[in-house]
Amino acid sequence: MTKNQRLILWIAVLASFVAFLDGSVITVALPAITRELSGGVTTQQWVVDAYLITLGSLILVAGSLSDVYGRIVVLRLGLIIFGVASLVCAIAPTSEILIVARGVQGVGGAFLVPSSLAIIIANFRGAAQAKAIGQWTGFTSAAFIAGPLLGGLFVDLLSWRLVFAINVLPIAVTLYLLFLLKQKDVHERGVKIDYPGAVLGVLGLGLPVFALIEQGNYGWGSPIIYLSMTLGIIAFAAFIWREKTAKQPMMPLGLFRVRNFGVGNVATTFIYAALSLGGFLLPVFLQEVGEYKATVAGLAILPVTIISILLSSWIGGLAGRLGPRLFMAIGPIIGGAGYLYFVLMDAHPNYWVEVLPGVILFGLGLTITVAPLTSAILGSISEAQSGIGSAINNAVARVAGLIATAMIGLIIGSRLELDGFHRGMLVTAVLLILGGVVSAIGIQNPKPGAPVTAAVPVQSPQESS
Known part of the structure; x- marks a missing residue:
C-alpha cells in the first residue's frame, strides 16, 4: 500500500465513521432530547426522519455530483455540511432548530458514505481493493460498538448535546488529511445531474x-x-x-427487471423497515418505561453488533458456496422470532430473562441475512452497474426506515406505553418474517459456474436506525 493509498483509506474510514457513529447513537439520546426540548414521540420521530428524508432522497444524486465535480470535492463538501450541522444540533435551543439541523446533516451524510467508498474503489485494484474494503467495513463496524456506549455515557454523565458534538473531531482530522492528499480529482464527461x-x-x-x-x-x-x-x-x-x-436517470428502473435485484430490494424494504421500527422503539422503551439508564439501554442491543462482527464473514462465505436464498429466507424469520419474544416483555423487564434472549435471536437472524442480501442484489448485476446498484439499494433501505419511523404514531399512539410497545414489536416481527417469505419465494441461487460480482457492503446492519 502506497503512502497515498494509506491516506485515502484513512480518509474513507473516518468520513464513513462519522455517519455510522451518528446513526448508532441517536436513538439512545432521544428520551433525553425530549425531556429537555419537549415534544414527545412526534419530536423523536422528526429527529430521526428529518435526517433520513434528505439522506434517502439525495443519496442517488451524490453519485452524479461526484462524477461532475469530483469525488474528493463532494466528500469535502459533505464533511463541512455535516460538521456545521452537527454543531448546530449540539447547541440547538429548540426542537424545531434541532430538526432542521438534522435535515441539513442528512444532506452532508448523503455525500459521505457513497463518496468515501467510491474513492477506495477508484484507488485500489484487485486483492488490494478487497482488503481495503474489508478494513473500511471493520473500522466502520467499530462505530456501532463505540456509538451506543459513548452516547449512553454522554447522556447519563454529561449532556445529550455531546452526542452531536463528538462528530467535530473526526471531521476536522479528515479535512486535514484531504488537505495533505493533494490528489487531482477525476471528472466524468457528459454526466448531467437530474x-x-x-x-x-x-x-x-x-x-x-x-x-x-x-x-x-x-x-x-x-x-x-x-x-x-x-x-x-x-x-x-x-x-x-x-x-x-x-x-440520465438517478435510478435506472430497468435494473428492477433483474429478478434478484428487484426481489432483493422488496426484501430490503421489509427488513430495513423492521430494523428502523424496532431500533427506534426498543431503546426508547427501555429508558422511558423500563427506567433503564441511557448507557444500559445502549449496551442492551450491543450483542447484535458483536454477533455480526464475529459471524458475518463466515456466513458470507457459506452463502457464497450455497447461494443466498436459504440464508435470506431463514435469517429474517429468526430475527422476527427475536422480536416476537419482546412481546412477552413487561413494563420493567429483567434484562437477562426478558431482553437478552430476544436480542441474541435477532442478532443471529440479522447476521444470517445481511451479507447474503447484499451479495444477491449486487451479484445479480454487472460490475459496471454495481455503483448505482449499491446506491439504489442504500436508498431503498433508507426510505423504508423513513416510512416505518413516520408510522410509529399510528402503531403506538401519542405516547409510548407497554401495549403500544407490544404492537410495535409485533409489527416489526411481521415485517421481518415477510422479508424472509419474499426471499424464499423470489430469490434464485446463481447457476453453478456463473460469474459472481463481488459485492460491496451496502451498509452496516444498525445504520438504518
Missing part, C-alpha cells in the same frame, strides 16, 4: 412523511394533512415517471 428528479424525490418522500407524523396532532381531516399526503403521492409518481423517461 435536478428535477432530486426535487420530486424530496417532495415525494417529505410530504407523506410529514402527514404520517403530524396526523396525530392535526387529524386526517385537516387540509394540512390530506393535501400533504395527496401532493406527496403525486410528486412520488412524477419522480417514477421522471426516472423512466430521463436520459
Whole structure:
C-alpha cells in the first residue's frame, strides 16, 4: 500500500465513521432530547426522519455530483455540511432548530458514505481493493460498538448535546488529511445531474412523511394533512415517471427487471423497515418505561453488533458456496422470532430473562441475512452497474426506515406505553418474517459456474436506525 493509498483509506474510514457513529447513537439520546426540548414521540420521530428524508432522497444524486465535480470535492463538501450541522444540533435551543439541523446533516451524510467508498474503489485494484474494503467495513463496524456506549455515557454523565458534538473531531482530522492528499480529482464527461428528479424525490418522500407524523396532532381531516399526503403521492409518481423517461436517470428502473435485484430490494424494504421500527422503539422503551439508564439501554442491543462482527464473514462465505436464498429466507424469520419474544416483555423487564434472549435471536437472524442480501442484489448485476446498484439499494433501505419511523404514531399512539410497545414489536416481527417469505419465494441461487460480482457492503446492519 502506497503512502497515498494509506491516506485515502484513512480518509474513507473516518468520513464513513462519522455517519455510522451518528446513526448508532441517536436513538439512545432521544428520551433525553425530549425531556429537555419537549415534544414527545412526534419530536423523536422528526429527529430521526428529518435526517433520513434528505439522506434517502439525495443519496442517488451524490453519485452524479461526484462524477461532475469530483469525488474528493463532494466528500469535502459533505464533511463541512455535516460538521456545521452537527454543531448546530449540539447547541440547538429548540426542537424545531434541532430538526432542521438534522435535515441539513442528512444532506452532508448523503455525500459521505457513497463518496468515501467510491474513492477506495477508484484507488485500489484487485486483492488490494478487497482488503481495503474489508478494513473500511471493520473500522466502520467499530462505530456501532463505540456509538451506543459513548452516547449512553454522554447522556447519563454529561449532556445529550455531546452526542452531536463528538462528530467535530473526526471531521476536522479528515479535512486535514484531504488537505495533505493533494490528489487531482477525476471528472466524468457528459454526466448531467437530474435536478428535477432530486426535487420530486424530496417532495415525494417529505410530504407523506410529514402527514404520517403530524396526523396525530392535526387529524386526517385537516387540509394540512390530506393535501400533504395527496401532493406527496403525486410528486412520488412524477419522480417514477421522471426516472423512466430521463436520459440520465438517478435510478435506472430497468435494473428492477433483474429478478434478484428487484426481489432483493422488496426484501430490503421489509427488513430495513423492521430494523428502523424496532431500533427506534426498543431503546426508547427501555429508558422511558423500563427506567433503564441511557448507557444500559445502549449496551442492551450491543450483542447484535458483536454477533455480526464475529459471524458475518463466515456466513458470507457459506452463502457464497450455497447461494443466498436459504440464508435470506431463514435469517429474517429468526430475527422476527427475536422480536416476537419482546412481546412477552413487561413494563420493567429483567434484562437477562426478558431482553437478552430476544436480542441474541435477532442478532443471529440479522447476521444470517445481511451479507447474503447484499451479495444477491449486487451479484445479480454487472460490475459496471454495481455503483448505482449499491446506491439504489442504500436508498431503498433508507426510505423504508423513513416510512416505518413516520408510522410509529399510528402503531403506538401519542405516547409510548407497554401495549403500544407490544404492537410495535409485533409489527416489526411481521415485517421481518415477510422479508424472509419474499426471499424464499423470489430469490434464485446463481447457476453453478456463473460469474459472481463481488459485492460491496451496502451498509452496516444498525445504520438504518
